[in-house]
Amino acid sequence: MDDLKILGSEEWCRFDDLGIPAIKARVDSGAKTSSIQASKIKVFNKGLEEWVRFEVNPVQDNRSISILCQAKLVDVRNVKSSQGIAEERPVIRTSVNIAGKSYEIDLTLANRDTMEYRMLLGREAMNDRFLVNPSESFIQGDITEEQLEQKYKPYTTEKKGLRIGLLASNPNLYSNKRIIEAGEMRGHKVVFLNVEHVYMKLDASTPEIRYRGGNILDKFDAVIPRIKPAVTFYGCALLRQFDTLGVYCLNSADSIGRSRDKLFASQLFSKNDIHIPTTGFAKSPMDTKDLIRMVSGAPLIIKLLESTQGKGVVLAETNKAAESVINAFKSVQTNILVQEFIKEANGHDIRCFVVNGKVVASMQRTAQKGEFRANIHQGGAASKVKITPEERKLAIKSAKVFNLDVAGVDLIRSNKGPLLLEVNSSPGLEGIENTTGKDIANVMIETIERKLKYKH
Structure with missing residues (x-):
């Protein structure tokens, strides 16, 4: 001994x-x-x-x-x-x-x-x-x-750039082209990976990810997910597999999945004292009238749980119209949220782009005439905006709730102060880069470098 x-x-x-x-x-x-x-x-x-x-x-x-x-x-x-x-x-x-x-x-x-x-x-x-x-x-x-x-x-001593996979669906989108460009400008190899062409081998001893044609994807340092809503389930499964193989993912599968479940997200916001427009959810048409009263009556917003880019979002101007729309959705077993309409916002909202716990850019979006949705994809116009310290704090906290390294956080200004609308885990770059002149794609690549402690 x-x-x-x-x-x-x-x-x-x-x-x-x-x-x-x-x-x-x-x-x-x-x-x-x-x-x-x-x-x-x-x-x-x-x-x-x-x-x-x-x-x-x-x-x-x-x-x-x-x-x-x-x-x-x-x-x-x-x-x-x-x-x-x-x-x-x-x-x-x-x-x-x-x-x-x-x-x-x-x-x-x-x-x-x-x-x-x-x-x-x-x-x-x-x-x-x-x-x-x-x-x-x-x-x-x-x-x-x-x-x-x-x-x-x-x-x-022989420093080589990182090998980064861009997991997305369309290589020709502005955001994807900018990310590839920014990565290559910083000396990295960025490879576009079509989500639907990637598949995996689940095995405790030799797990693998392969690309159409049989090539094994085993040389990546990081993956940037740009997963469209239609392939969220499969895209998140791929991210979990990359994580198993030790590849850093800029936004994890869990973070993306949680942020895209609108009902669960709303519950998380309430739990973390993040203020949103009053929101209701019910299963039975028997509760429709009380649901409408609960959010202060019409006008009110009706949202499909799977809605994105302003699609699947309806403004009901009267209680009768709201009741008809809600019951119509319920008759086809479609899950919806009913939400208070913030009239004083007057068709404006604010998109804050959060990267690694900081608001790196923000813009105001204004709905076109006769439209209540300010989304750029719905014809909204973008302009520069100076956000308040309270709005900045809200945006950062909202992204942190999901542990998102990259997030588009949408806020609205109300008489009660800033309210959170939603958090997007794959925010577009075109509108905010063109509006603010900021190189956000470069900031995203720099974040990967910091996470991996890569030095030029």
Whole structure:
């Protein structure tokens, strides 16, 4: 027992066989199995043996440092994640160097992007070798940021741009062309990926994403989703698969899905003290009259839950008209929201473009004569606007509720102060860039660079 070395709650490890000069590990005797961050995992045959190829980003929050590794596959184990979910993980056996001495250990390969540490050292690897003092850190020696940078210098000297996928449906749309242009101007490779041409292989050991023709999409650092409403379900499934493979998504599948469920979104706004026009929802036509009274009567707005760009939105001028429209929708089993009409807005609303928690541009939209919808797609006109601190705060908070890195937040000015209309997870760039003169596509690419800690 006296010969056992003592480890702190975190220590530095080195893997010579994998080419990893230093990786910070969480030392956890409560965990049975050791694991290391791995993405783009691919099992292949080497002679008569099964091997596994994988990519490691050994420095937390820095995807620009990437090491391609391979090792013999020794097992596939069912491991319970920190969330209590059982997962099948490939297992390799390799040599780890701790405190100047090498030990052979088993490592499971796992996506640890959401974890604080890129590696976990479990008790199987420590049995009869180490004791743990959880009150201390780096008992066997610390590594400074400068030393770590020096160790990884060979991996970062030849700087290449990022490889970014643009997941959308139409490469000719202004927004998509601008994003590709902005990415290429900053030295990155931006590849257009048609949502409906991408498909996936669901497998615990070798998950894949492929493109029509069979090409495996395994070289991407980031994906920008520009998913139209009609393919939300499939597009979000693809984003979850990219996330599984360790690819950063500018707007996650969960964020997009939550923002596009108008009823759930309205409930989230209420829960987070975000003020919206009074809104009602009911299933039975028996409740229609009370629903109308609940939102202060006509004139009122009736919205399809799946509406976008001002489509599926109706203004009912009288209670009788509102009752007829609501009951007509309900007779064909169509879900709708009934919403208070803000007359004092006078056909104006404000679009705030939020990127990475900041309002980077804003414009006022004005409905054309005889129209109440200010959406550009409905013929609305755009102009510059100076938003108030309260409006800025509301826009940022609204995007944050969904954890959206990019959002178009629509507000309306009322006698009660600014009210939120909706949050768009794939906001268009044409109207706001042309109105404000701001290069928003470039800001989006810069956000990806910051998230991946990419430096020119």
